[in-house]
Amino acid sequence: GGPQGAGPSASLDWAGLREAVAGCRLCALCETRRNAVFGVGDERAAWMVVGEAPGAEEDKVGEPFVGRAGHLLDAMLAAAGRSRREGVFIANVLKCRPPENRNPLPEEAVKCAPYLLRQIELVAPELILVVGKIAAQALLDTEASIASLRGRVHRLHAGGSDIPVVVTYHPAYLLRTPLDKAKAWADLRLACSLSA
């Protein structure tokens, strides 16, 4: 697993990248998706948020994090003085919804990774906030648990710089396990200390 380099996406600009994602047929998820979900937000944002994959709502609307978990993510971002229109770009590891929201297959993550890596290069954020185990493991190329990944600063080499990465719980998990919200707030504080 893990990012494999930007490959054929490496030289694309925003328009070319959007077009490539919209027409992507690199894996079988293109057969079942309604919409490829490119990402949303400020293309020059200081923060990027990286999630796992579109769910049913996102597949329908074509925008990441528009369901219940997305509302909690919006509240978390608001606490950091950001919103999906300003100060953040939100994208997923997978651009297309896996059937029944199953976890991404390794092959799907590998084929889709270049799109996210190119988005990271183009945004060139000061900070990446990764939500959830699946996204964290894919982006950081690790099998480590979320408990061991959160609460500290990782680095991702992209676009010629080392970008600080903070991992926290997925908002869908926090909806089921509200007692862990305190740890997520601490992770957000850590993120804000790296890029206010």
Ligand code: URA
């Ligand atoms: N969960 C994610 O990880 N991403 C989305 O876009 C929606 C739900």
